[in-house]
Amino acid sequence: MNATFAIAGATFGEAVRKRILMVILLVALLIILISPAFEPFAAGRGARTLIISFGFGVIQLAGTFIAIIMCTGMIPTEIERRTIYTILSKPVQRYQFVLGKFFGAVGTLGFMYLMMGIVFLIASRMALGEFDPKIVRGLIMFFFQSSLLAAVVLFFSTFVSPLVNYFLSGGVFLLGNLLSSFLETIQRNPEVTPITRIPVQILTVILPNFANFNVQNPIINPEQVLTDELAYLVQTVAYAIVYIALLLVASMLIFNQREM
Amino acid sequence: MSDLAIKTVNLTKRYSGLWSKQPVDAVKNLNLEVHRGEIFGFLGPNGAGKTTTIKVLLGIIYPTEGEAYVLGKPAGDPKNHYKISYLPENPYFYDFMTGREILTFYAKLFGIPEPDRSKRVNELLDRVGLSRAADQPLRTYSKGMQQRIGLAQCLLNDPDLLILDEPTAGLDPIAHIDIRDMILDLRDQGKTLFISSHQLSDVERVCDRVAILNRGVMVQLGRIEELLAGGHVEVIADKVPDNVVEPIRQLGGKVSLHDGRLIVEQPDNGSVDRVIDIVRAAGGHIISVKPYRRSLEDLFVETIQGGRNV
Numbered sequence: 001m002n003a004t005f006a007i008a009g010a011t012f013g014e015a016v017r018k019r020i021l022m023v024i025l026l027v028a029l030l031i032i033l034i035s036p037a038f039e040p041f042a043a044g045r046g047a048r049t050l051i052i053s054f055g056f057g058v059i060q061l062a063g064t065f066i067a068i069i070m071c072t073g074m075i076p077t078e079i080e081r082r083t084i085y086t087i088l089s090k091p092v093q094r095y096q097f098v099l100g101k102f103f104g105a106v107g108t109l110g111f112m113y114l115m116m117g118i119v120f121l122i123a124s125r126m127a128l129g130e131f132d133p134k135i136v137r138g139l140i141m142f143f144f145q146s147s148l149l150a151a152v153v154l155f156f157s158t159f160v161s162p163l164v165n166y167f168l169s170g171g172v173f174l175l176g177n178l179l180s181s182f183l184e185t186i187q188r189n190p191e192v193t194p195i196t197r198i199p200v201q202i203l204t205v206i207l208p209n210f211a212n213f214n215v216q217n218p219i220i221n222p223e224q225v226l227t228d229e230l231a232y233l234v235q236t237v238a239y240a241i242v243y244i245a246l247l248l249v250a251s252m253l254i255f256n257q258r259e260m
Numbered sequence: 261m262s263d264l265a266i267k268t269v270n271l272t273k274r275y276s277g278l279w280s281k282q283p284v285d286a287v288k289n290l291n292l293e294v295h296r297g298e299i300f301g302f303l304g305p306n307g308a309g310k311t312t313t314i315k316v317l318l319g320i321i322y323p324t325e326g327e328a329y330v331l332g333k334p335a336g337d338p339k340n341h342y343k344i345s346y347l348p349e350n351p352y353f354y355d356f357m358t359g360r361e362i363l364t365f366y367a368k369l370f371g372i373p374e375p376d377r378s379k380r381v382n383e384l385l386d387r388v389g390l391s392r393a394a395d396q397p398l399r400t401y402s403k404g405m406q407q408r409i410g411l412a413q414c415l416l417n418d419p420d421l422l423i424l425d426e427p428t429a430g431l432d433p434i435a436h437i438d439i440r441d442m443i444l445d446l447r448d449q450g451k452t453l454f455i456s457s458h459q460l461s462d463v464e465r466v467c468d469r470v471a472i473l474n475r476g477v478m479v480q481l482g483r484i485e486e487l488l489a490g491g492h493v494e495v496i497a498d499k500v501p502d503n504v505v506e507p508i509r510q511l512g513g514k515v516s517l518h519d520g521r522l523i524v525e526q527p528d529n530g531s532v533d534r535v536i537d538i539v540r541a542a543g544g545h546i547i548s549v550k551p552y553r554r555s556l557e558d559l560f561v562e563t564i565q566g567g568r569n570v
């Protein structure tokens with residue numbers, strides 16, 4: 001476990017020194033901070049919806065970019081620069097290396113979400129005059145969404161190049177966001193044959209469902225009414241954790257066979 | 261097997277070229293035995309398969325055929341790595357960390373707890389002469405300083421076996437001497453050293469035994485003094501009459517005589533005295549007697565070029 005955390009720590013240290021990630025974070029923070037200025041464009045309850053939606057949108061976008069940019073190169077760069085040779089020549093199991101990389105990524109995401117969350121809470125509090133608990137729940141959801149995405153990227157990075165990974169994980173993220181509502185739509189349509197429906201159904205089940213995490217955004221999900229918000233949150237987080245665990249196991253199995 | 265630090269049995273590593281159609285046998289049927297406590301030189305030109313062999317020994321890549329054992333256990337078992345150290349070829353470390361941070365990082369990988377960890381890191385920074393630069397990021401380090409960090413990370417765990425891949429490549433002569441001294445120091449402590457090199461320097465001369473690898477095949481193996489046996493002595497003399505050529509030639513050397521100037525290349529086997537006697541008896545005048553030892557370089561070049569013609 002020692003080794004895993006040492007690797008996670010080094011991964012975190014390297015990520016927070018990456019200029020591109022810091023630029024994304026700073027731009028996101030800046031936009032969140034000035035978002036209350038949009039208030040005059042919408043009246044009454046609309047203002048709240050707009051500000052919260054906008055903030056979540058920025059945070060989700062930043063989280064997505066950070067997860068993908070950070071994780072595509074995480075393992076390939078270690079191999080290319082050969083920093084991994086000295087690490088694997090120590091008493092470090094390969095699964096510990098993969099786990100350490102993932103924990104480092106999640107730690108970085110946690111740090112980024114913490115920064116964005118604090119600024120978002122302050123900005124929305126100033127604009128709305130009150131503290132909205134929806135924001136905290138939304139932050140947790142998007143943090144787990146990004147963490148799941150990080151696991152997807154890390155999984156692909158054990159066997160494809162960073163460039164291919166950008167497209168693969170970007171594609172999985174898009175599909176994972178859209179497939180479940182697409183499936184609902186075609187299920188309501190009696191004209192859609194099973195030949196079309198079943199592949200969509202299979203894909204929806206296999207690919208990670210990223211849409212689950214978007215419910216807190218009042219613009220993306222206007223009509224979503226959650227009877228028990230806490231139960232939904234726990235369920236979705238549990239889904240993320242199980243899916244992440246499966247991805248990590250698959251990553252470790254592939255990485256174990258890998259030659260460097 | 262326990263007296264062997266490294267053993268390979270018919271080790272073959274084939275890279276199935278994805279892009280080039282032809283698969284490459286980077287290492288072919290290698291049978292290697294390195295004894296505990298010896299300094300073993302693993303020599304060969306670029307591309308001979310040295311790094312490939314080392315990577316197999318560390319479990320970074322897997323053998324295509326054959327077996328490899330390190331300290332009596334199958335190669336690549338991370339539990340075995342508590343007693344092994346590795347300095348990669350052109351090592352590269354996380355350059356955002358300082359010297360102290362990177363050594364602390366590796367010490368954590370070994371599971372060395374505090375306060376031993378800090379103590380050990382400080383000791384080693386001192387030992388490799390980096391105490392003053394300890395808190396600068398590695399990206400500001402020169403190549404020589406990076407190599408010294410590489411050596412320090414090799415010593416963290418007080419290893420039984422050190423595997424050094426081209427430890428002197430690209431370093432200045434002073435650094436060569438530093439590394440050689442360190443190797444001798446480690447030998448005195450009873451460590452086993454496995455050192456690969458494609459260029460010969462003082463470092464290889466301290467080896468007890470060397471193997472020479474060429475295109476994945478081991479073409480020489482033995483103790484250095486045995487491999488280098490068979491030098492010659494060159495005798496040059498002046499004012500020598502023609503009639504001495506024949507008796508000297510019968511002693512087995514190479515003889516040439518022009519305008520009274522005699523040059524004899526005599527095998528170093530005690531017959532040199534006889535050559536000198538004959539020359540002086542004939543009224544010749546000895547100018548110089550110079551022994552030529554076969555050098556490791558000669559052996560290396562002869563071996564590799566010999567291999568090329570096969």
Ligand SMILES: Nc1ncnc2c1ncn2[C@@H]1O[C@H](COP(=O)(O)OP(=O)(O)O)[C@@H](O)[C@H]1O
Pocket residue numbers: 260275277284285286304305306307308309310311312313
């Ligand atoms: N990952 C790889 N894929 C394909 N061929 C490789 C790979 N690594 C090394 N080789 C080839 O294997 C041979 C031996 O390389 P290497 O072990 O690095 O030699 P050395 O360390 O003695 O210079 C070379 O022909 C090299 O091109």
Ligand SMILES: [Mg+2]
Pocket residue numbers: 307310311312349425426
């Ligand atoms: Mg090499």
